[in-house]
Structure formats: C-alpha cells, structure tokens
Amino acid sequence: MGMDFGAAPLIAFDVLDLLGAFAFGLSGALVAVRRDFDVVGIAVLACCTAFGGGLIRDVLIGDIPPVAFTDLRYLVTALVAALVVFLWHPPERVRRVPLTLVDAMGLGLYCVTxxxxxxxxxxxxxxxxxxxxxxxxxxxxxxxxxxxxxxSVLRRDSELYALPALVGAGAASLLFYTGAYNWWTGALAALGAIVLRLLAVRYHWSAPRALRRQGGES
Incomplete structure (x- = not known):
C-alpha cells in the first residue's frame, strides 16, 4: 500500500520532509566539524543523520527500496547541508546553540512526516x-x-528528546486520521515538537530516572 493522500497533503509532506532532511544534514555536519572530521566525514555524517531514521521507518513499513535511495532530492539536500557547514560554521564557543536549534528542527519535522x-x-x-x-x-x-x-536520547543528563518527538508524531497521526493534515497543520505539529524540545533544553527538563534505594544503588 502506497502513499494515497491527496495532492496538496503530498506536497506538504514533501516540503516538510526535505526541510527535515536539510536540518538534520546541518546537524550531522556540525557534529562532524566539532569532532574535526574532514570533508568526507562531514558529508557522510550529514547524510547518515538526514537518512538514518527514514531508512529504518521505510524498511519497517515495507517501502522498499527506501525513498532515500530512490529520490535524488534527499541526497542533494543532505550534501548541500554538508557543503554549507563545510564552507561556513560558527566558532566553537557558540556552536552548541545552532546545533541544538537545527537538531530540534529536524526532530520536529521528521516526527511529523x-x-x-x-x-x-x-x-x-x-x-x-x-x-x-x-x-x-x-x-x-x-x-x-x-x-x-x-x-542524546540515551544520556542520563540529556534534556527531553524522544518525548517532544512523540508529542509531534501523535498530533500528526491524529491529524491524518481525522482528515485534517495539510501544510499548515503539519507545520504546527512540527513547531509544537520543536518548541517543546527547545524549552526542555532552555529549562533543563529531563525524564525521571529510576528510584534509588536509600543507602545503596538502585
């Protein structure tokens, strides 16, 4: 069974998905720069970040071969993101801010699409x-x-990461099944996930950890 929603929602899906690929491509490239990778490493990390989640999704839902391998726009988008970061990236002392921002954007957009x-x-x-x-x-x-x-999703000191994605994905799923998914509603669901992630980073919201026994380890 393929993607069977109408032309306008399909365009909304494509736009949001490619924006997500670009944001995650920037995220991967910025991490590569932070780790002092060369140009090949920057491109590889940008592509893996842009494609990784979508590849897993497509395999699990039976969309074979995955869209990242059949639609050249995704490869071009990720490589453009890598090129942007290769040619210009913020100094190390302020790099965490743009990395957090583009990662949150990718998270919000991809949870919806x-x-x-x-x-x-x-x-x-x-x-x-x-x-x-x-x-x-x-x-x-x-x-x-x-x-x-x-x-990040597994670190004990990490702010909420998967929960904002779940909020955005849940909203998008409900929008789809109620027939209300389009460009604007999809973008609003993504924005909600992005804002929740950024607020979690700003105010250091984190998921609860396992209770510990008094006087010993949990």
Missing part, C-alpha cells in the same frame, strides 16, 4: 506515532554513534 508516511501505509494511529518517533530519533542516534558519542 514519519508518522504521516506510516499512517499512509496503513498503520494505525499508535504505530504511526511510534514510527514518527523512530524517524525523528534514528538519524541523531546514528550520527552520535558514528561520531563516538553517547546518543
């Missing part, structure tokens, strides 16, 4: 939302592993 694509392939609202989360966090996890870092 991931959920919508899964829903269009016949998954129910809950599995579609989970596929949205997978799409949103998969690329960042692959980026961090390749860069020799602990993935």
């Amino acid at each position: 991931g959920a919508v694509k899964a829903a269009s392939f016949g998954l129910g609202p809950v599995p579609s939302a989970l596929m949205g989360v997978t799409t949103a966090v998969g690329g960042g996890m692959l980026r961090d592993v390749l860069a020799g870092l602990q993935p």
Whole structure:
C-alpha cells in the first residue's frame, strides 16, 4: 500500500520532509566539524543523520527500496547541508546553540512526516506515532554513534528528546486520521515538537530516572 493522500497533503509532506532532511544534514555536519572530521566525514555524517531514521521507518513499513535511495532530492539536500557547514560554521564557543536549534528542527519535522508516511501505509494511529518517533530519533542516534558519542536520547543528563518527538508524531497521526493534515497543520505539529524540545533544553527538563534505594544503588 502506497502513499494515497491527496495532492496538496503530498506536497506538504514533501516540503516538510526535505526541510527535515536539510536540518538534520546541518546537524550531522556540525557534529562532524566539532569532532574535526574532514570533508568526507562531514558529508557522510550529514547524510547518515538526514537518512538514518527514514531508512529504518521505510524498511519497517515495507517501502522498499527506501525513498532515500530512490529520490535524488534527499541526497542533494543532505550534501548541500554538508557543503554549507563545510564552507561556513560558527566558532566553537557558540556552536552548541545552532546545533541544538537545527537538531530540534529536524526532530520536529521528521516526527511529523514519519508518522504521516506510516499512517499512509496503513498503520494505525499508535504505530504511526511510534514510527514518527523512530524517524525523528534514528538519524541523531546514528550520527552520535558514528561520531563516538553517547546518543542524546540515551544520556542520563540529556534534556527531553524522544518525548517532544512523540508529542509531534501523535498530533500528526491524529491529524491524518481525522482528515485534517495539510501544510499548515503539519507545520504546527512540527513547531509544537520543536518548541517543546527547545524549552526542555532552555529549562533543563529531563525524564525521571529510576528510584534509588536509600543507602545503596538502585
């Protein structure tokens, strides 16, 4: 079963998905620069971050071969992002701010498009939302592993990461199944996830950890 929603929602999907690929491409390239990778490493990390979550999603929902391998726009988008960062990137002392921003943008955009694509392939609202989360966090996890870092979504000191993606993906899934998904509603769902992620970073909101026994380890 393919993507069967109408022309306008399809355009909305393409625009948001390519914007997500560009944002995550910037994110991967900035991490590569921070880790002092060469031009090849910057391009590889940009592409892996831009494609990683979508590849996992497409394989799981049966969209084979994945769209990243059949639609040249995704490769071009990721490589343009890598080129932008290669030619210009902020100084190291302020690099965390743009990295956090573009990563949040990629997270918000991909959680929406991931959920919508899964829903269009016949998954129910809950599995579609989970596929949205997978799409949103998969690329960042692959980026961090390749860069020799602990993935943000697993770090004990990390601010909320998967939860904003779940909020955006859940909203997108509901929009799709109620027939209300379009450019504006999809963008608003993505914006909600982005804002929640940035607020979590700003105010250091984190998920609760396991309770510890008094006088010993948990």
